[in-house]
Amino acid sequence: MIETTVIKRFSLSERLFHFLLMLSFLIQSATGFGRLFINSKWGEKVCYVFGGYENASLIHHFVGGIMIAGFLLHIIFLLFKINWLDLRQSLFGPDSLIPNFQDIRHLSRQIRWLFGVGDHPRFDRWTYWEKFDYWGVFWGLPLLAITGIMLIYPLWTCRFAPGWILNVAALLHRAEAILAVSYIFIVHFFIGHLRPASFPMNEAMFSGNVVLGQATEEKPAWIERLKMKGAIEKIKAQPPSQWFRVIYYVFGYSSILLGVYLLINGIIYSRYIRLH
Amino acid sequence: MNENYFRWRQRCLIVLFILMLAELIVVTSTVFSQEEVASAIRRYKGYESSTGYYEEFEVKPNRIRPFVGVSEVKKSVFSYSPAASEVRVRTRLSDSHYGIRFYENLSCQYCHPAEAMDIHTTRANLSCRQCHGAEPIASIEHYYSSLNPIRKHAYVCSKCHEGASASFASYIVHEPAPGSPEARKTFSELYYAYWFMMFLLTVTLAFFIPHSFLVGLRELIKQIGKWRNQ
Numbered sequence: 001m002i003e004t005t006v007i008k009r010f011s012l013s014e015r016l017f018h019f020l021l022m023l024s025f026l027i028q029s030a031t032g033f034g035r036l037f038i039n040s041k042w043g044e045k046v047c048y049v050f051g052g053y054e055n056a057s058l059i060h061h062f063v064g065g066i067m068i069a070g071f072l073l074h075i076i077f078l079l080f081k082i083n084w085l086d087l088r089q090s091l092f093g094p095d096s097l098i099p100n101f102q103d104i105r106h107l108s109r110q111i112r113w114l115f116g117v118g119d120h121p122r123f124d125r126w127t128y129w130e131k132f133d134y135w136g137v138f139w140g141l142p143l144l145a146i147t148g149i150m151l152i153y154p155l156w157t158c159r160f161a162p163g164w165i166l167n168v169a170a171l172l173h174r175a176e177a178i179l180a181v182s183y184i185f186i187v188h189f190f191i192g193h194l195r196p197a198s199f200p201m202n203e204a205m206f207s208g209n210v211v212l213g214q215a216t217e218e219k220p221a222w223i224e225r226l227k228m229k230g231a232i233e234k235i236k237a238q239p240p241s242q243w244f245r246v247i248y249y250v251f252g253y254s255s256i257l258l259g260v261y262l263l264i265n266g267i268i269y270s271r272y273i274r275l276h
Numbered sequence: 277m278n279e280n281y282f283r284w285r286q287r288c289l290i291v292l293f294i295l296m297l298a299e300l301i302v303v304t305s306t307v308f309s310q311e312e313v314a315s316a317i318r319r320y321k322g323y324e325s326s327t328g329y330y331e332e333f334e335v336k337p338n339r340i341r342p343f344v345g346v347s348e349v350k351k352s353v354f355s356y357s358p359a360a361s362e363v364r365v366r367t368r369l370s371d372s373h374y375g376i377r378f379y380e381n382l383s384c385q386y387c388h389p390a391e392a393m394d395i396h397t398t399r400a401n402l403s404c405r406q407c408h409g410a411e412p413i414a415s416i417e418h419y420y421s422s423l424n425p426i427r428k429h430a431y432v433c434s435k436c437h438e439g440a441s442a443s444f445a446s447y448i449v450h451e452p453a454p455g456s457p458e459a460r461k462t463f464s465e466l467y468y469a470y471w472f473m474m475f476l477l478t479v480t481l482a483f484f485i486p487h488s489f490l491v492g493l494r495e496l497i498k499q500i501g502k503w504r505n506q
Contacts, residue, residue, distance in 0.1 A: 039398055084288070085281055114490040129487070154447075155439055163447035168469050170395075171454055175473035179480060187484040195492040196499045274398065 006209040007226075008235040017074055018205050021137070024067045026258055029181050031060040033262050036174065040272040042265050061152050068145045071137075094124040094225065099135070103128040124221040133188060140180045147173040178273070181266070185259040193256060206248035207240035370420070371412030391450045407432050407449070 010018075030046060034056045037043030050056040083090040091098055107128050109121035126134075147169040150157040154166055192202045197218065204210045212232075216223045226232045373379045384404045385392040396402045407423065414421035422431040429445035437444065452459040454470035 080285075083281075084285070110491075114487075114494055129484070132484075155437065155441065155444055158441055158444035158447075161443070163444045164463070164465070166447050167451050167463070168465050171466060171469055172473065175470070175477065179473070179477045182477075183480060183484065186481070187488050190488045190492065195488065196495040274393070274395065 004239065005212040006207075006237050006239050007212055007215065007232065008208055008237045009204045009210045009215075010208045012208065013077065015205060015208055017070065017077070020070050021067070022255060024063050024070065025180075025184065026255055027063045028060060028067065029177075029185075029262055030258065031056045031063070032177055033181075033266060035060065036177075036274075037266070037269050037272050039274070040269045042269050043272065061148075064145070064148050064152075067141065071141050071145070094221070097126055097131050097134050099128070099131050103131060122221045123219045124225070125219060127219070129191065136180075136183065140176055143176050144173060144180070147176075174273075182263070185263040189256055189259060193252070201249060201252050203240070203245070203248070206252065207244070209237045209239065367415050367417045368419075369415045370418050372415040372418075373413065390452075394450050396449060406435075 031050055034043055034046035034050060035053065038047060038053055047053045047056045050059055090096065092100060094102075102124070106121040106123060109118065110128075112118045113120050150166065150169040151173060154163075157166065157169075192198060192205075193200065197214075212223070223232070226235070391404075392398075396407070397404070409422055414423070416423050418424065422428065425442070425445065429440045429442045433440035433445045448463060451466060452462055454463075454466045455474070456467075459467040459470070
């Protein structure tokens, strides 16, 4: 029997934010890798796609600006999402992405489960690694944004700081970029696509829906909570249309291919990486 | 969400907007005509963060040939030539290669491999002479060297970086390898930034890669069990 009841998990604006971040992240990693590996044949090839080294950096700067704007927009979006009348519940309740002690308990339980001891933790709406994915952007993006702006406007930066700050900024920018790229292209892609529970693709972030049966299995506490409140009926959704599924499958898989291509070549050519 | 809440939120937004306007009026920088110019240095410091004092570099070369003989300092065991060996410290010579044999026949990289690794050389494809100039190549801290920190922003960097200031020129062109013990001594900020990032990278990946792999493995086992039951 194939389950067909679907419930809503992500709103349209949340999915748009994810889509925007995804697109800009891919462009940034491709142009950034082209620049990072410019000493190698492969780096030259990647830059060639974007119209050469100079154009690659132009695109990198421009898309970086869009990313920063998106981030600020997201902060404003958050301010609106917060229910200011019930701040406690809104910030520390089970629907919030803010980490709490429950996550630590889940983590220790999950680790025991991974080694075959005890039961699977009963996750609520967000698992701890989903929360990490979310907050990872909050440390990575500002760091990349600030150091990136410093490097785009080095003369302006040096009105406020000595020039050696640029050496440090360049190092931080590259190291953080390598961290972000390896995390997304290894861990995030694996969790989102390849692990058995989500293979061939976790569609929630694109269609906005999850299949009820699957959600009951993975996030039992969430579904139980919804059932207790009688809210399940309210968030029942329509499954996505077939052409929309085709579109996001193609988009998702091209992103993976691009990511894995960059990752593998990055590893092959890693001796060309100059952090200084 | 009730009516009340929306009204309340609207009010909050209006207050926020007024606060932003007030901030714009109060915190905007003073215009130039309002600037109080107590001294030239003060105005200078408005444009960059270095001190503007360069006494530490203002060491005029000796009248006689500049053999700066500090006997304890010896750079390497084997000297390049008998004449060169007399020069222990070459940081203030007008010709930094004074007395070095075979200098004419070798490329810069041959003797200075570490200096050829900076981004200006590897990425922007500059040649050494675009910054260091023609023969004789002066030592960095020779009083009349164009790379002397007194003037390198004006004489060298601004050839390409229009409007380069002295604080911009304090960018370390030939930075040491960031994780090396040498960097710890000469550029500790870079050294600690590097090891901090390496720590972050290792911890994040060392936790999440095995974690995701094990999750995948366990789910596979579960899945296979399900198939068996069917």
